[in-house]
Amino acid sequence: MKCIVSCYLRLFRYGNVKFFLTICCCLSVLPSFSQQKKNVLFIVVDDLRPALGCYGDRVAVSPNMDRLAAMGTIFKSAYCQQAVCAPSRASFMTGKKPDHTKVWNLTTHFRKALPNVITMPEYFKNNGYYARQIGKIYHDPKAAQDARSWSVPELFAVTTNLGKYVLDSNLVRAPKANAAEAANVADSAYIDGMVANAAIKELQLVQKKPFFLAVGFRRPHLPFSVPLKYWNNNAGKVFPLSPDTAAGLHVPRYSIHHSVELRGYQDIPDLGPINKELSAELIKGYYTAVSFTDEQIGKVFSELSRLKLDQNTIVVILSDHGFHLGEHGMWGKTTNSKIDTLVPLIIYDPSQTKAPRATVATVELVDLYATLSDLCGLPIPKTDGQSFANVIKGKPYLGRGMAFSQFPDDMKFDQQPKVMGYVIHNNRFGYTEWIDLPTGKVLAQELYDYHADPAENANVAAKPKYRRQVAFFHQQVGLYRK
The missing domain is CATH 3.40.720.10 (Alkaline Phosphatase, subunit A)
Known part of the structure; x- marks a missing residue:
C-alpha cells in the first residue's frame, strides 16, 4: 500500500508515464475486493x-x-x-x-x-x-x-x-x-x-x-x-x-x-x-x-x-x-x-x-x-x-412459477418404482398425478385450491369447475417427465 501511495504522489508531481505503469504493477499484486471469490x-x-x-x-x-x-x-x-x-x-x-x-x-x-x-x-x-x-x-x-x-x-x-x-x-x-x-x-x-x-x-x-x-x-x-x-x-x-x-x-x-x-x-x-x-x-x-x-x-x-x-x-x-x-x-x-x-x-x-x-x-x-x-x-x-x-x-x-416434486407409491429399497406420484405446486394450487410407470396410465389425480383450502383437506380434481386447471397441470407433468 505504501508503494501505491508513493507512486501516486510522484505521478502527481511529475506526470511520468513510467510511474503510472509502476502503480499498475503494484495494484496487480494485491487482491481486489471486486475480484475476490465469495x-x-x-x-x-x-x-x-x-x-x-x-x-x-x-x-x-x-x-x-x-x-x-x-x-x-x-x-x-x-x-x-x-x-x-x-x-x-x-x-x-x-x-x-x-x-x-x-x-x-x-x-x-x-x-x-x-x-x-x-x-x-x-x-x-x-x-x-x-x-x-x-x-x-x-x-x-x-x-x-x-x-x-x-x-x-x-x-x-x-x-x-x-x-x-x-x-x-x-x-x-x-x-x-x-x-x-x-x-x-x-x-x-x-x-x-x-x-x-x-x-x-x-x-x-x-x-x-x-x-x-x-x-x-x-x-x-x-x-x-x-x-x-x-x-x-x-x-x-x-x-x-x-x-x-x-x-x-x-x-x-x-x-x-x-x-x-x-x-x-x-x-x-x-x-x-x-x-x-x-x-x-x-x-x-x-x-x-x-x-x-x-x-x-x-x-x-x-x-x-x-x-x-x-x-x-x-x-x-x-x-x-x-x-x-x-x-x-x-x-x-x-x-x-x-x-x-x-x-x-x-x-x-x-x-x-x-x-x-x-x-x-x-x-x-x-x-x-x-x-x-x-x-x-x-x-x-x-x-x-x-x-x-x-x-x-x-x-x-x-421463473416458471411452478415447483415439481415426486414420490413413489411404495419406496422399495432395491426395486424400480412401478407407481410414481408427480406433484406441481404454485402459489394457488397443488396438483398430484399418480402414474403407472410401465403403461403410462394415470391412476389418480389430486388438486387442492389453496385459496379455499390451504391445508389440503379436500381433493377437488373431479369438480367440473377445475377441469381447465387439471388439464393444464396434466400437460405440465408430461413435459416434466420428458
Whole structure:
C-alpha cells in the first residue's frame, strides 16, 4: 500500500508515464475486493419444516435463523424434489431431478446412474475453492458418501449411537430407542453440537482461502434427543395440536401412510392413532429440537462474523424436506403434500444490499446449484434447475412459477418404482398425478385450491369447475417427465 501511495504522489508531481505503469504493477499484486471469490457456507437441516419465527410460526424459538433471515432473503415458496433424505439431497447436490439421478429410495447412490456427474461442491472445488463437508450432507450411510465432492475426507458424515443418544436407559431397543430424550449434558454430547464445534474450527483454518463449507445438522429429525436445558426453556409453553388430524376427502390411497418411521420407536404404539397427550409431547419435542439446532447454527454464524468472513460469505440455510406433525393423521415425511415438500430456505448474500426480506417466488432446491454458481460469479452449469439469483438481487425473476416434486407409491429399497406420484405446486394450487410407470396410465389425480383450502383437506380434481386447471397441470407433468 505504501508503494501505491508513493507512486501516486510522484505521478502527481511529475506526470511520468513510467510511474503510472509502476502503480499498475503494484495494484496487480494485491487482491481486489471486486475480484475476490465469495465463500459459501451451506447449512442443511434435516426434517425442518418452516417451523421458524421468520416464517410466522408463533411458538417457534429460532432467533438465530430469524436474524439471518432479517439480513438476507427468506423464500416462502421453496420446494424439495422428493420428501425423503437420500433422494432430496442427491437432487440438490447434483442439480438433477430424481428421475435423472435415479435415486428414489434410501440406498441407491446417484453415481450409479450418473457416474461422471459433477456435484455442486465438486464444481466449486474445480473452480479453485476448498470444499469441505461437516455433518450430514448426503444421506447417513457410509455407502451414500461421495469423496469426489470434497477436497478432504468427510467429517461426521455417518453417525452411530455416539452423539445420538447419551442415556443408557434410552438404548433398550437400539437403534430406535425412545422418540425423545432430555439429558442434562452439554450441547457437544450430541452429534449436532459436535458438528457446530467442528465447523467453528474449520472456519478458523480456512479464513484465508475461498471455501465452500457444507455443514449438516440432524435435528429435528427423529429422535428428538437434545440437552435438558432446551426442554426446560419450553417447560411452560403450549404447543398446539394440528387441527387437521382426519384424512382428507377424496384422497387416493397413494397419498396416505401410517407413520412407519415414528412407529419404530419403542415408546410409540405400533398401531392405532397417536393420542392427544403423546401428540403434544412429540410436537413439543420437535420444536425443542428446532431450538437446539438453531442454537448450533447461531454459534457457527457468530464465529463467521467474529472472523469478519460474513462480509464475503454467502450463507444458505435449507431443509431437505418438510415433516408432518399429525396433520391428516400422519407423522414424518414421504408424501407429495405441501407439508412435506415445502421447505425453509434462507439466503444471505453480503453484496446484495437491495435483497428483498421475503419473497413468494416459487423456487426449487434443484435450483440451488445454478443459483450459487451465479451469485459467486462462476459460469452457470447446465442443470435441471435454473438460477434465481435475480430474486436475491431485487430484480425481476422470470421463473416458471411452478415447483415439481415426486414420490413413489411404495419406496422399495432395491426395486424400480412401478407407481410414481408427480406433484406441481404454485402459489394457488397443488396438483398430484399418480402414474403407472410401465403403461403410462394415470391412476389418480389430486388438486387442492389453496385459496379455499390451504391445508389440503379436500381433493377437488373431479369438480367440473377445475377441469381447465387439471388439464393444464396434466400437460405440465408430461413435459416434466420428458
